[in-house]
Amino acid sequence: MQNLTVGPPTRLILAFTVPLLVGNLFQQLYMFTDAAVVGRLLGLDALAAVGASGSLVFLLIGFSWGSAAGLAIPVARAFGAGDAQAVRRFVAAGAYLSAAIAVVITAVGVVFARDLLTLLNTPAEIIDQSAVYLAVTFAGAGITVAFNYVSAVIRALGDAKTPLYFLMASSVLNAILVALLVGVFHWGLAGAAFATILAQGAAVSACLVLVVRKMPALHLTREDWRAGRYALGEPMRTGLPMGFQMSVIAVGAIVLQVAVNGLGATAVGAFTAAARVDGLAVAPLNSFGIAMVTFVAQNRGARQWDRIRVATFRTCGVAVGVALVLGAVLVTFSQPIVGLFVGPDQPEVMAMARTYFLVNGGLYPVLALLFVLRNVVQGLGLSTVPTVAGALELVMRASAAILLVSHFGFVGVAWAAPLAWMGALAPVLVAWFRERRRLVVAARTEVPRVSALAQEPAEGSVAEAEPADWSLPESWSRPAGACAES
Numbered sequence: 199m200q201n202l203t204v205g206p207p208t209r210l211i212l213a214f215t216v217p218l219l220v221g222n223l224f225q226q227l228y229m230f231t232d233a234a235v236v237g238r239l240l241g242l243d244a245l246a247a248v249g250a251s252g253s254l255v256f257l258l259i260g261f262s263w264g265s266a267a268g269l270a271i272p273v274a275r276a277f278g279a280g281d282a283q284a285v286r287r288f289v290a291a292g293a294y295l296s297a298a299i300a301v302v303i304t305a306v307g308v309v310f311a312r313d314l315l316t317l318l319n320t321p322a323e324i325i326d327q328s329a330v331y332l333a334v335t336f337a338g339a340g341i342t343v344a345f346n347y348v349s350a351v352i353r354a355l356g357d358a359k360t361p362l363y364f365l366m367a368s369s370v371l372n373a374i375l376v377a378l379l380v381g382v383f384h385w386g387l388a389g390a391a392f393a394t395i396l397a398q399g400a401a402v403s404a405c406l407v408l409v410v411r412k413m414p415a416l417h418l419t420r421e422d423w424r425a426g427r428y429a430l431g432e433p434m435r436t437g438l439p440m441g442f443q444m445s446v447i448a449v450g451a452i453v454l455q456v457a458v459n460g461l462g463a464t465a466v467g468a469f470t471a472a473a474r475v476d477g478l479a480v481a482p483l484n485s486f487g488i489a490m491v492t493f494v495a496q497n498r499g500a501r502q503w504d505r506i507r508v509a510t511f512r513t514c515g516v517a518v519g520v521a522l523v524l525g526a527v528l529v530t531f532s533q534p535i536v537g538l539f540v541g542p543d544q545p546e547v548m549a550m551a552r553t554y555f556l557v558n559g560g561l562y563p564v565l566a567l568l569f570v571l572r573n574v575v576q577g578l579g580l581s582t583v584p585t586v587a588g589a590l591e592l593v594m595r596a597s598a599a600i601l602l603v604s605h606f607g608f609v610g611v612a613w614a615a616p617l618a619w620m621g622a623l624a625p626v627l628v629a630w631f632r633e634r635r636r637l638v639v640a641a642r643t644e645v646p647r648v649s650a651l652a653q654e655p656a657e658g659s660v661a662e663a664e665p666a667d668w669s670l671p672e673s674w675s676r677p678a679g680a681c682a683e684s
Contacts, residue, residue: 201278201356201496202214202278202356202492202493202496202497203278203496203497203499203500203502203505207493207505207508207509207512208509208512208513208516210493211486211489211490211493211509211512211513212516214356214358214489214492214493215358215485215486215488215489216358217358217359217361217362218353218358218362218485218488218489219481219482219485220362220366221358221361221362221365221366221485222481222482222484222485222488223478223481223482224362224365224366224368224369233245233248233249233470233471233474234474235376235377235380235381235390236248236380236387236390237467237471239380239381240380240386240387242463242464242467242544242547243323243324243327243463244324244327244386244387245467245470245471246321246324246463246466246467246470247324247325247327247328247331247387248328248331248387248390248470249466249467249469249470249473250315250318250320250321250324250325250328250455250459250466250470251315251328251331251332251335252451252455252470252473253318253448253451253452253454253455254307254311254314254315254318254332254452255332255335255336256444256447256448256451257445257448257449257451257452258303258306258307258336258339258445259303259335259339259342260444260445260447260448261299261303261441261442261444261445261448262296262299262300262303262339262342262343262346262347262441263346263444264440264441264442264443264444264445265295265296265299265437265438265440265441265444266292266296266343266346266347266349266350266437267350267437267440267488267491267576268433268436268437268438268439268440268441268576268581269288269291269292269295269296269347269350269351269433269436269437270292270347270350270351270353270354270491270492271354271436271437271491271495271576271577271579272284272288272292272432272433272436272495273285273288273289273292273351273354273355274354274355274491274492274495274496274499274577275495275496275498275499276288276499277354277355277356277496277499278495278496278497278498278499278500279499279500280499281499282415283422283425285355285415285416286415286416286417286418286419286422286425287422287425287426287429288426288429288432288433289351289416289418289422289426290418290422290423290425290426290427290429291426291427291429291430291432291433292347292351292433292437293347293426294426294427294430295430295433295434295437295438296343296344296346296347297343299343299441300339300340300343300344301340303336303339303343304336304337304339304340306336307332307333307335307336307337307339308333308336308337311329311332311333311336312325312329314332315328315329315332318452318455318456318459319456319459319460320459321459321462321463321466323463324463324466327386327387328387330386330387330388330391331387331388331390331391334387334388334391334392334395335391335394335395337395338391338392338394338395338398338399341395341398341399341402342395342398344402345398345401345402345405348361348402348405348406348409349361349364349365349405351416352405352409352413353488353492354492354495355413355415355416356492356496358489358492360405360408361405364401364404364405364408365401367400367401367404368397368398368400368401369397371396371397371400372393372394372396372397372398375392375393375396375397376389376390376393376394378393379392379393380393435581436576436579436581439581439582439584439585440576440581440584442585442588443584443585443587443588444588446585446588446589446591446592447588447591447592447595447618449592449596450591450592450593450594450595450596450599450614450618451595453595453596453599453600454595454596454598454599454603454611454614456599457599457600457603457604457610457611458603458611460603461603461607461608461611464544464546464547464550465550465607465608465611467544467547468546468547468550468551468554468608469550469554469608469611471536471547471551472536472550472551472554472555475528475532475535475536475551475555476528476554476555476558476615479524479527479528479559479562480524480562480565482520482524483517483520483521483524483562483565483566483569484569486513486516486517486520486566486569486570487569487570487572487573488573489513490509490510490513490570490573490574490577491573491574491576491577492577493506493509493577494506494509494510494573494574494576494577494578495577497509498577498578498579501640501644503637503638503640503641503644504637504641506574506577506578506637507634507637507638507641510570510571510574510630510634513570514566514567514570514571517566517567517569517570518563518566518567520566521562521563521565521566522562522563524559524562525558525559525560525561525562525563526559528555528558528559529555529556529559529560532551532552532555532556533548533552536548536551536552550608553608553609553612554608554611554612556612557609557612557613557616558612558615558616561616561619564616564619564620564623565619567623567627568587568619568622568623568626571623571626571627571630572584572587572622572626574630575626575629575630575633578633580629580633583625583626583629584626586625587621587622587623587624587625587626588622590621590622590624590625591618591619591621591622592618593621594614594617594618594620594621594622595614595615595617595618597617598610598611598613598614598617598618599611599614602614
């Protein structure tokens with residue numbers, strides 16, 4: 199466990215971000231490996247089949263990923279405040295909610311896989327393969343939900359390295375299993391999906407063993423589980439909006455996927471390859487955002503308002519610099535990267551992917567600011583703003599799919615994501631500058647709290663931690679204008 203409420207903010211965030219970055223890269227390698235092996239061994243139609251189901255996976259599994267991050271926010275806040283009982287109570291409450299989410303995702307995904315693909319106007323030549331891949335993926339949704347939640351809870355306690363180690367091992371295992379099940383045993387796309395389930399299952403098991411043996415702060419008693427049923431309100435308030443936010447974003451991706459499907463299997467294959475590389479490239483930017491959620495939540499619990507403000511400004515600068523470098527690298531080396539998926543005999547796919555990289559890579563700084571600031575306001579407990587941002591992202595992405603793709607073809611596809619980023623960033627910027635003024639006022643009037651729980655992680659000492667006061671500073675209940683006048 200690591201206390202993020204003391205020490206140089208920038209150094210702490212960078213140190214916390216590095217394992218998150220590596221973990222995000224390995225997370226993207228799941229999808230990257232599947233697509234590369236499938237495209238090389240099974241052909242362009244199989245690659246397109248994986249891509250055609252990608253937006254549906256994002257819709258349901260993305261809800262799990264977003265909600266897991268939100269469910270862990272009260273845990274991080276309780277840890278920063280030194281409230282051991284609240285930590286365990288919120289962990290139990292999040293586990294209940296995660297189990298419910300897993301049941302819903304599995305039921306909807308498995309039963310309606312083919313119907314959902316039909317609604318997406320999936321090309322006839324790839325719909326059968328897509329349906330198989332989608333059904334197997336959702337059959338293992340419970341494992342994915344469990345890994346997302348356990349990892350988020352461990353990170354909430356300031357430990358970003360442990361989930362990384364298990365994710366790295368799981369990614370290597372996934373690559374081996376995909377090669378075996380697809381290339382040796384010829385299980386097709388079902389083998390690719392099943393390999394991911396097995397690899398993530400191994401990671402979940404390892405995480406749980408570690409919690410039992412090494413993390414007494416997460417040892418839940420029967421009373422904790424009972425109390426967790428009455429503590430569902432706070433995790434629901436932070437977790438479900440973040441999950442819905444991801445789903446709203448995914449709806450826009452689905453509308454875009456429908457438009458891409460209408461351009462034919464070649465365009466679907468190009469979009470799949472480009473999206474996989476794009477996901478790998480933006481992983482560092484996403485890592486900054488994830489780090490800020492934990493940092494802000496812990497420091498909010500400790501009432502360290504100046505640390506939040508300073509860290510946000512510095513992290514935005516670092517993230518924008520990284521975004522500029524990533525965009526330049528992606529544009530420069532786009533052709534050999536895409537060649538990993540389809541080979542040199544697909545010039546049309548290469549050209550489409552390069553167009554995608556030129557547009558998206560040049561606007562990565564916008565995405566960097568969105569990742570950082572959206573997670574900051576979420577860490578501050580503002581669940582409405584990110585939801586509004588997600589709705590605007592949906593509108594912009596869907597508008598691009600409906601209006602631009604029909605007139606400009608794949609160029610319209612390339613512009614959909616950057617337009618969505620710009621739409622989502624607008625309300626987040628407004629919210630951050632408003633909250634920044636309130637942070638300044640709160641720093642003058644509130645006394646910081648030292649987290650006894652973070653300082654003394656031993657089981658015997660945490661039980662004596664002082665209960666936390668979850669009320670917001672008085673100044674935060676004032677209108678924004680009142681803060682400006684103070």
